[in-house]
Amino acid sequence: MVNLGEIFPNFTAPTSQGEITFHDWLEDKWGILFSHPADYTPVCTTELGTVAKLVPEFTKRNVKLIALSIDDVDSHNGWIKDIQADSQLTGEFPFPIISDNRDLAVKFGMLDPDERDKAGLPLTARCVFIVGPDKKLKLSLLYPATTGRNFDEILRVVDSLQLTATKKVATPANWQQGGDCMVIPSVKQEDIPKLFPKGVTMKPVPSGKSYLRYTPQPE
Template sequence: MVNLGEIFPDFEADTSTGKINFHEWLGVSWGILFSHPADYTPVCTTELGAAANLAGEFAKRNVKMIALSVDSVESHLGWIKDIQANSKLTGDFPYPIIADDRTLAVKFGMLDPDEVNKAGMPLTARCVFIIGPDKKLKLSILYPATTGRNFDEILRVIDSLQLTATKKVATPVNWKQGGDCMVLPSVQQEDIPKLFPKGVTMKPVPSNKKYLRITPQPE
């Protein structure tokens, strides 16, 4: 298991595009590593197709994508054709899929004990790990095998992570790119004019505590 803020461990793996060393493959980019229960299954086919259709959006954010399951490279390569047909994708598939022998799934806590294959072995759950250019884990989400992910939401949280990594703001509930942000409580009042030239609005509350400070999204 990896905790938020820890270095995501390096590893070697066979993938649909050849062997990789994870840290070397990631380079100075952000990365998303997401697992799926099994190839040739309905929900996974829709998920990986949706992710592939959003490859340009991930690339605009300097995010490399890589998927994982406990199926073989040969299985991945055959299944990719089904994903492309179902999602109307053409050309090369935009990201690799790791063929894991369960080593990584166990190491990173990816297995879903309630979902097993015909041999009774647990399948990978729908994990999402977002790793920064510093190789540290920035976000993790774990979905059960029965629930498909929303990749628009994953893009939204990447936008938030990248914004808040460099600006002294947090993003409020249901925030989207371009929306108002909250000034961090650690920011001193005297520093606000320099940090937030667009201005800050203090929202009054019954406690009279001055912590709800709202500002337009910083550039």
């Protein structure tokens, strides 16, 4: 299991696009590793097709994508044809799918004990790991095998992570790209004019405490 802020462990694994070593593959970009219970499963097929269509959006954000499933590379390559047919995709599939023999699923805490395969073994859950260019884990999400992920939300999360990594702001509930942000508590009031030239609005609350400080999204 990897905790937020820790270096995401390096590993070498076969994929549908050849063997990769994770840190080398990531280069100096952001990365998203997302796992799947198995090949030729219905929800996974819709997820991978959805992500493939969103590749241009992730590329704009300097994000590389890599999936994982507990089946071999030949199985992955056959499954990709179904994914492309279901989502009306053509050409080379735009990101690799890792072939895992359960080692990575166990190492990274991906197993779903309530969902099992025909042999009675726990299926891999629907995990999302977002890793920064510094190779540190920035976010993790864990869905059960029965629930498909919302990749528009994952794009939104990437926008927030990249913004808050360099600006002294946090993003409020339901924030979207371009929306107002919140000044983080560690910023002193006297530093606000130089840090936030667009201005800061203080929202009054019954406690009288000055902690709800809103500012237009920094450039």
